[in-house]
Amino acid sequence: MFTIDEIKELIKAVDQSSIGHLEWNNQGAKLVITKNPDMTQVQPATVPASPGNALRESVETVAVAGETAFCEILSPTVGTFYATPEPGAAPFVTIGDRVEAGTVVCILEAMKLFNEVSADVIGEVVKVLVKDGDFVEYGQPLFLIKP
Structure with a gap:
């Protein structure tokens, strides 16, 4: 599972980058971030x-x-x-x-x-x-x- 702090860091990293969409699997938990x-x-x-x-x-x-x-x-x-x-x-x-x-x-x-x-x-x-x-x-x- 992701912690709230990990999710916030990933959101911040995507927001400050040119990436428009991020999918990440971590120990069976899936996270999708789209600007x-x-x-x-x-x-x-x-x-x-x-x-x-x-x-x-x-x-x-x-x-x-x-x-x-x-x-x-x-x-x-x-x-x-x-x-x-x-x-x-x-x-x-x-x-x-x-x-x-x-x-x-x-x-x-x-x-x-x-x-x-x-x-x-x-x-x-x-x-x-x-x-x-x-x-x-x-x-x-x-x-x-x-x-």
């Missing part, structure tokens, strides 16, 4: 990539059935998706809500660490693509936003 991608980039896509594509950015513009282009908020890491800050609370965002850069849209939990995911686009939530408690992959679309 949050630059959330300010929006890339047009001709065809939406598969949900597990690790090369995707945190926000991506996609066209849905020839309609207006939507932005996707993508998962910056693997983990369990939580739409609410705590059980029984109201969700961070619902369909029809307006989000701005910095608006917290959900929490992802990985290895007992809870990370807030914030929108980096301005617009209206048109679809929540995952359910509360679902496990999500790195780069998986979480929300569709109408800019």
Whole structure:
């Protein structure tokens, strides 16, 4: 097992390096550290990539059935998706809500660490693509936003 201090040191080392993703196995315990991608980039896509594509950015513009282009908020890491800050609370965002850069849209939990995911686009939530408690992959679309 890893101690908290070992995990903190590894996180710090990854954060200060050019490494974007680290996987480490130690005596049967596995640790995965992934840096949050630059959330300010929006890339047009001709065809939406598969949900597990690790090369995707945190926000991506996609066209849905020839309609207006939507932005996707993508998962910056693997983990369990939580739409609410705590059980029984109201969700961070619902369909029809307006989000701005910095608006917290959900929490992802990985290895007992809870990370807030914030929108980096301005617009209206048109679809929540995952359910509360679902496990999500790195780069998986979480929300569709109408800019």
